[in-house]
Amino acid sequence: MTDILCKTKDLKITFPHRLGDFTAVHGFDMEVRRGEIVGLIGESGAGKSTIGNAIMGLLSHPGKVSGGRIDLEGQNLIDLTGAAMARLRGRRIGMIFQDPMTSLNPLMTVGDQLAESIALLQDLPMAQARQMAADRLDAVGIPDAVERMGQYPHEFSGGMRQRVVIALAMAGNPDLLIADEPTTALDVSVQKQVLDLIRSICVERSLGVILVTHDMGVIAETADRVYVMRHGRLVETGPTGQVIHAPSQQYTRDLIASIPSIESREERFRNPVKRTGEIDQWLLEGHRHEGTDDYVTASALTKDFATRKKTFWGTSGSFRAVDIPGLSIARGEVLGLVGESGSGKSTLGRMMIGLVQPSSGNVHYSDHGPLAEVRSRAARKALRRDVQVVFQDPYSSLNSRMRVDHILAEPIRFHGLAERADIPRLVGALLERVGLPPDTGRKFPHQFSGGQRQRICIARALSVRPRFLLCDEPTSALDVSIQAEMLALLMELRRSLGLTMLFVSHDLAVVRQVSDRVAVMKQGKIVECQDAEPLFDAPRNDYTRMLLDTAPRASGHKEANNLRSGI
């Protein structure tokens, strides 16, 4: 096929700023043909979404195309007026956004939204548009489409909502579809279905699709060709299989190498952090954590949340978020806790460290006794010193109004772990220990990148010299290349300090890399819990198997190709 649908040539996009223009995209060339999916991959800030927005003519203020051209079947989109561009949107170019909740109007029924778009874009009377809307919803795989037309977006699940968004993007029968991280907000088990839908639409209607994502697994399973971007420049391009299996550029190789593999556990993480003896000595001081007995045991643990069912007398009804007969973690062990969103894994994790009170049942620490009996101020303080947490979002987990050295000094001072005069030196050493320059403590959190902030969070957790660390999705908010560094740091700290860890994540590949044992959660219950290797290689439970099968994997491309050639 030489049928080029959309083409960018030497595209340059700048965001003017009073301290100098910021060039988001430096001369980018791309071609999209009919009937193919082109992947655009890069870390956050690579400029990949900016290109998608530029093609749509939706660059956020004050960004502008400062050079080059965007051709849609021979027409240069950059020369078009705002009104002409608006006529193209929806009719020639459709867009799918990341978050299906915010891209639908919550106050309109799904049927009305879709029918309105169809009526407007195809110039049809409303009755006919409604008929067509039902067909379209059926076509994107929504069962009972006619009944569901009358429902509101919040009555749909995440995956179903994204199907509605796809139907909406297709309302005007566009030739080019831009999908900006279409599956990032979805659970793994749903991701695959949505990607399959995009691919089948692409093939059936011979559309051109630009798939913008940071996830190499998504690219590998879906895209025909891929463009790798970094800092607004093209690094490498080629057929997906070639780029993944034989990358020609070092950056692409690094990007692929940093993806944790779901297939095997690797000891290849590079760890740039230098060990500093003195701080490790301090961290281990009076705190040796030895033996192989169970450090923490949960028994018959449940947690109920009140649901918002309003009756005349107030709220009533409850929802059981967690219901497990028992779970224990041995000293020095890393237990991985996997599940989809809403499975109760975070709540369970927080109950295990005493941040959330269980509705019934108990958590027992071998060093402190049952959690319910840790009541006195001194006992509570001793427990809090032993048990720490690292959160998912490195932005909200640091107090933005406090200097980093104050954030780290506060726990040390509060628990009386060092002489006052030694604290500044210790804080510097802690920062160095997690891979940051020791003199950066004078800065505020917003002056650090996401990965650096996560290092600060780890340093804060370490500052009380804990034995047990809860990691609640610690890598989910980070770019892949940084994810690998963060995992390496956590694993190295675990080895040097003998930490016991509970590692909560929705990402099976990440869990495989770090865990000794894995528990799989579904709807508040643990469906399978066993050593990591057998669980990943030969899962006993159907749900575990389904999770493993649907997870996108970088090496899955060959299979996908075979599948398609069979169509």
Add this chain to the structure above:
Amino acid sequence: MGRIEMLERIRSDFWYELLNSPVTLASAIVIALMVIGCSFAPVFAPHTPFDPATISILDNNLPPAWAAGGDPRFLFGTDLQGRDVLSAMLYGGRISLLVGIGAVALSVVIGMTVGLLAGYFGRMTDTVLMRVAEIQFAFPPILIALLFNGILKASLPADVFAQAAVPIMILAIGLAGWVQFARIVRASAMVQRNQDYVTACHAIGLPTPTIILRHITPNILGPVLVLAMLQIAVAIVTEATLSFLGLGTPLTEPSLGALIQIGSQYLFSGIWWVVIFPGVMLLVMVVAFNLVADWVRDYLNPRLR
């Protein structure tokens, strides 16, 4: 060097945004001039208007200096007793600003305490405190200030009341205005309470007062600052209203509102300057505080820009 180049050399966002908004800059300068002029009224005022020894009844009812019959010693003219209007405005403005800022400071202290407790602890604490706040909110603030003022005026001896007029005004207006602060602080505290950094504080085991004061409070000061600036203007107007109604500052120590009240009696006898100049000063003061507050709100919330 042109204005644009000058702006480009400034690295701080605060000064850049401020200098880029001429209206705000002018308002800020007006506020600064008024605060300085009024705070040091004895230094800047050409006369001492309330010292009988320095005023002469012979100078009474002089029009402004530029009008026919004006006296260059009295820029904005004199009133019935021969007092210099400009000097009276500076002294009066001092009282208005003192009451405005003092009352808002009191409102902030009460409102933040209530709001933090209600927002952080929630449940019964929240229900009880916010119901109290809502009951008070149902009454107009001016009514509460009137009531409070009236009760004190009736129960205190006249000379004690006259001496304590300014603190009483601060108390009356401050007690009437705390509910808005409590509401906005409560809402922010409820958001902050669920942020991960607060959970991290719990994980470390920090005591509740430390979490509230060291961690949550600095993160909610932005909206409080904006509301405080808006409320200073409101408090100044409330004080002027009370004084205009004769419930505020005594005639020996008149605020802007009292000056307007005195002047309004002569407005139709052609002696317009006694009421117009204090009135304009009050207007400019209130508008300037509002404009600066609007700008601060936009500055703290870049999404509104």
